[in-house]
Structures are given as C-alpha cells and as structure tokens.
Amino acid sequence: MRQRIENAQKEIDSKKMIVQNGKMRQHYHFMPQSGWMNDPNGLIFFNGQYHVFYQTNPYNGFWDCMHWGHAVSKDLVHWEYLPLALAPSEEYDDYQKGGCFSGSAIEHEGKLYVFYTATANHGNGSEQSQCLAISEDGINFEKYDGNPLFDAPEGIQPDSFRDPKVWKHENKYYMVVGASRNNRGLALIYESADLYHWNFLNVLAESRGEWGFMWECPDFYQLGDKYVLTFSPMGSGDHTSVYLTGDFDYKTGKFDWHISGEMDWGFDFYAPQSMVAPDGRRLIVAWANEWEWMPLFKDWGPTYQEGWCGFFNVIREVRMCKDGTLAFVPVEEMEKIRENKFTQREIQVTEKPQQLKAGDGISFEMKFTLDLEETDADRVELKLRCGKEKETRCIFDLKNGELLVDRSCADGWSVGTSRSVLKVSEKSLDVHIFSDQSSLEIFTDQYRNNHSNNIFAGNDQDAISISAFGGRAVIRNYEAYGLQECFN
Structure with a gap:
C-alpha cells in the first residue's frame, strides 16, 4: 500500500498548482487539491486536531478506484492536507471500480482505528466486505492482517453492503452498516468486545418501500434522550439525506423511530457523517453533490474540466428540537472568516428589484428576518449570483407555503428546482445564506428547512436583488459579510 500511496501523491503534487487556478475553485469550502472527491470518512477529533478523510480518485476528476484522502484542522475552517491514508493494494480491495470505500474512525488505546468497506471483483461481480486499518500517529496506516473482518450475511446483496460507522457504548463496540435486501434499503448493526471480532446483532432499521433500495453512509448516535439514524437512500427521488429520530434498545439492537425528516432539500447534500467535538457538539460533514441528478452520461460538471470535482458543504451542528425534529446549524467557527460587515435595520421590498449588498457578491454570508406580520406579498424572490443574464432564484412562496430554489438559469449547465414546505404560520421567517x-x-425555519445547491457561476455574476409580488414585504435586521479566502 505504501508504494500505491506514493504514486498517488506524486500524481496530486504534479497537478495541484495548475488545479488551484481553476475558475470554479471554492473560497472556503473544503475540496481536494486535485482529482475527484466524494463521501467524508473517518471524522474524529484525535491528538488535538479534527481529522477528515474522504473518498478520492487522485488520478482524475471523475469517480474511479477509491482511495482515502486526509486533512486536519484546529478550527474546522482552515485545513492542512496530509498524505493519502489508504490506497487499494490487497486482493480484497484492489479493483478499478472498487477500492477502499467509505467508513469511520475511532480512537482505541491511543491509536486511530479506521474501518472501511473493501470492494473487489473475483469474477462474480462486485463484492463488499468490512475491513480495518490502524495508525499509531494518525497519519500512517497499516491494514489489519486479519482483513476482511466479515462479509455480507445471507440474504444481503454482496455488492450493497458498505460504509461502516463504529462507536463505543459502555464496554462494547458497535457498528452500523448500510445494506440492501430484496431491493429495499436497511441498516444492520453489529457488536464487538475488541474491535476485531464482530457479531451480527440485528436489523437496526429498514425501508418498507418508502426509503429506496439501498441505504448509503448510515450514521447512528444519541442526541439528548433520543437516538438519531441518518442515511442517504438510493432510488428515493428527492430524498438525498434522511434522518429518523426515536428510541433504541442496546439489548435487542432495534431502533424504534417516530419522526422522519430531510437534512437538506437541495440537490447537493449527500453521505453526511458525524463526529463529536471536544465541547460535546455533534457535528456533521456532507458531500456537496448527489448521484441521482448528475448527468453521468455527459460529464462530471464544469470543475471536471479544471482537473478536480467535489467539495464538502459548510460543517453543521446537529441540534434536537422540542418536537423531535432536527436543526442543522452552520458551525460558529464560520464567524472567524467574516469581514466587511454590512447591516440594515429595515428594508421595504416591492415589485421593483432592490439591490442588496453582501461582500463581493460571490463569497459571502447573509442573514435576515422576513417580518410576516408586516408582509402581505404572495411571493418574495431573492436573486443571487446575477449577471450576464444568469441568476439563481430563491422563491419564498408565502401564498402556497413553499420554498423553491431555481438554478435552471444559474450557469448554463446546472438544472432543476429544489422544493420544500415553507412554514408561514409564525410571526417571522429567518433566512441564513452562504x-x-x-x-x-440556504437555511430557513430555524435551520430545519435547508437547500444546498451547486452552481457554477463566473466572477461577473456578483449582483443580488430582492423583489415582492402581490403586495409588499418587510425585512428586518439584515446583515451580511464577505468571507475570507481559506484555500490558495
């Protein structure tokens, strides 16, 4: 494996200086130095730093033979790239259309243990198994000689058994794995006394037809006195990242969920994984893309032309609301990169477009409250990244109770309008945009109604405007910031 990693690092080093000049490179979202990136893996605070690993193809800007990239941060905003952590190298994971798939990390006896899905093909199609690699220093890893730890149990499709998430409870270790059975998604739970030997415990939860045919990247954790299961269901239409909240019994390994919700209604929020910060916050990181909508038959998008593809969404804190639903709040550390603050106490909005100021109109943060008691408009339209006859429309449809984000005119490539229910029964509506x-x-409804959408807009698209139709609207406490460059 060491030689495979060295070869891949040489490939990254030979391209990263050219890639960093790409016109579509992000300013503050985490992204690879070059090549392809998708799911976050192995999130953990270890040896005084936050570690993120990620699925990557270091050789090109499209999905292919999976490696694990690696980066660390002390503040969740500025990241240092480290050498690749894992590369396909063994008979159980050395496959061009497989490799070292997603997984998780846990600290044990001062060492960092990472669990991942190995994907190989021995002539009977793709076969997936769960494997382990260990590091003394959190940087250099060795695969466990006893890999694979275990294969798919009877009745589970061998090509749909992946993405282990491991945690400790009392004196035992537990692992949840995404799977497919009879063309329906489910999550399996295993238990272990030593992290090496695992026993199947139960079906943690399963689709009854409503949540697709495969559950990718499951995560499971306690939040307050309830438990949370998250996953990305394949073949479930607009549902890209689902959460379920309810009760769990460690004796039976069965999860009894009562409430379901969507973590993000946008097109580009997938495979979220969580970790616990030193202060106890439950933080999630997600891949800012999704398999369902991407036109794979054409290309991987404008960034592919620049030699890279993929980035993470803004890191969010998970909070349990009184009604059992979840809120996903951008981490407070984002405030460290604010600059050029602009505020306006009140804005009267009519049908005539009114220009808004926020940083340079490209890399910015915006917050405001829509006063629903003083607003009688049927619809409020916020147009972002406008210029050269291109724009992205954020539509607050107050008459029909819907939030729509239309990117069909955003850049000449992106398509689609993301939609969700908008609560208009309260006195005000909070809006927060990155x-x-x-x-x-775009975050609304106290961070319970969120839309993450990629758009590939040029630097000449830096105007922002707002209009109201069918009446007027009143905005309170408008504040905006430019956001500093975090990547060179």
Missing part, C-alpha cells in the same frame, strides 16, 4: 464560488446553501 454563497461561495460554486455553491449556495
């Missing part, structure tokens, strides 16, 4: 070179993340 814009970067190639993405927009």
Whole structure:
C-alpha cells in the first residue's frame, strides 16, 4: 500500500498548482487539491486536531478506484492536507471500480482505528466486505492482517453492503452498516468486545418501500434522550439525506423511530457523517453533490474540466428540537472568516428589484428576518449570483407555503428546482445564506428547512436583488459579510 500511496501523491503534487487556478475553485469550502472527491470518512477529533478523510480518485476528476484522502484542522475552517491514508493494494480491495470505500474512525488505546468497506471483483461481480486499518500517529496506516473482518450475511446483496460507522457504548463496540435486501434499503448493526471480532446483532432499521433500495453512509448516535439514524437512500427521488429520530434498545439492537425528516432539500447534500467535538457538539460533514441528478452520461460538471470535482458543504451542528425534529446549524467557527460587515435595520421590498449588498457578491454570508406580520406579498424572490443574464432564484412562496430554489438559469449547465414546505404560520421567517464560488446553501425555519445547491457561476455574476409580488414585504435586521479566502 505504501508504494500505491506514493504514486498517488506524486500524481496530486504534479497537478495541484495548475488545479488551484481553476475558475470554479471554492473560497472556503473544503475540496481536494486535485482529482475527484466524494463521501467524508473517518471524522474524529484525535491528538488535538479534527481529522477528515474522504473518498478520492487522485488520478482524475471523475469517480474511479477509491482511495482515502486526509486533512486536519484546529478550527474546522482552515485545513492542512496530509498524505493519502489508504490506497487499494490487497486482493480484497484492489479493483478499478472498487477500492477502499467509505467508513469511520475511532480512537482505541491511543491509536486511530479506521474501518472501511473493501470492494473487489473475483469474477462474480462486485463484492463488499468490512475491513480495518490502524495508525499509531494518525497519519500512517497499516491494514489489519486479519482483513476482511466479515462479509455480507445471507440474504444481503454482496455488492450493497458498505460504509461502516463504529462507536463505543459502555464496554462494547458497535457498528452500523448500510445494506440492501430484496431491493429495499436497511441498516444492520453489529457488536464487538475488541474491535476485531464482530457479531451480527440485528436489523437496526429498514425501508418498507418508502426509503429506496439501498441505504448509503448510515450514521447512528444519541442526541439528548433520543437516538438519531441518518442515511442517504438510493432510488428515493428527492430524498438525498434522511434522518429518523426515536428510541433504541442496546439489548435487542432495534431502533424504534417516530419522526422522519430531510437534512437538506437541495440537490447537493449527500453521505453526511458525524463526529463529536471536544465541547460535546455533534457535528456533521456532507458531500456537496448527489448521484441521482448528475448527468453521468455527459460529464462530471464544469470543475471536471479544471482537473478536480467535489467539495464538502459548510460543517453543521446537529441540534434536537422540542418536537423531535432536527436543526442543522452552520458551525460558529464560520464567524472567524467574516469581514466587511454590512447591516440594515429595515428594508421595504416591492415589485421593483432592490439591490442588496453582501461582500463581493460571490463569497459571502447573509442573514435576515422576513417580518410576516408586516408582509402581505404572495411571493418574495431573492436573486443571487446575477449577471450576464444568469441568476439563481430563491422563491419564498408565502401564498402556497413553499420554498423553491431555481438554478435552471444559474450557469448554463446546472438544472432543476429544489422544493420544500415553507412554514408561514409564525410571526417571522429567518433566512441564513452562504454563497461561495460554486455553491449556495440556504437555511430557513430555524435551520430545519435547508437547500444546498451547486452552481457554477463566473466572477461577473456578483449582483443580488430582492423583489415582492402581490403586495409588499418587510425585512428586518439584515446583515451580511464577505468571507475570507481559506484555500490558495
């Protein structure tokens, strides 16, 4: 494996200086130095730093033979790239259309243990198994001689058994794995006394037809007095990242969920994974893309032309609300990169477009409250990244109770309108937006109704305007910031 990693690092080093000049490179979202990136893996605070690993193809800007990239940070905003952690090298994971798939990390006896899915093909199609690699220093890893730890159990499709998430409870270790059975998604739970030997415990939860045919990247954790299961269901339409909240019994390994929700209604939020910060916050990181909509038959998007593809969404804190739903709040560390603050106490909005100021109009943060008691408009339209007859429309449809983000005119490549229910029964509606070179993340309803959408807008698309139709609208406490460059 060491030789494979050295070869891949040489490939990255030979291209990264050219790639960093790409016009679509993000300013503050984490992205690879070059090549392809998708799922976050192995999130953990270890040896005084946050570690993120990620699925990557270091050789090109499209999905192919999976390696694990690696980076560390002390503040969740500025990241240092480290050498690749894992590369396909053994008979159980050395496959061009497989490799070292997603997984998780846990600290044990001062060492960092990472669990991943090995994908190989021995002539009977793709076969997936769960494997282990160990590091003394959190940087250099050795694969366990006893790999694979275990294969798919009877009845589970061998090519749909992946993405182990491991945690400790009392004196035992537990692992949840995504799977498919009878063309329906489910999550399996295993238990272990030593991290090496695993026993199947139960089906943690399963689709009854409503949540697709495969559950990718499951995560499971306690939040307050409830438990949370998250996963990305394949073949479930607009549902890209689902959460379930309810009760769990460690004796039976069965999860009894009562509430379901969507972590993000946008097109580009997938495979979220969580970690616990030193202060106890439950933080999630997600891949800012998704398999369902991407036109794989054409290309991997404008960034592919620049030799890279993929980035993470803004890191979010998971909070349990009183009604059992979840809120996903951008981490407070994002405030460290704010600059050029602009505020306006009140804005009267009519049908005539009104220009708004926020940083340079490209890399910015915006917050405001829509006063619903003083607003009688049927619809409020916020146009972002406007210029050269291109724009992304954020539509607050107050008459029909819907939030729509339309990117069909955003850049000449992106398509689609993301949609969700908008609560208009309250006295006000809070809005929080993060814009970067190639993405927009829109949060409303106390961070319970979110839309993350990639757009590939040029630097001449830096105007912002707002209009109201069918009446007027009143905005309170408008504040905006430019956001500093975090990547060179």
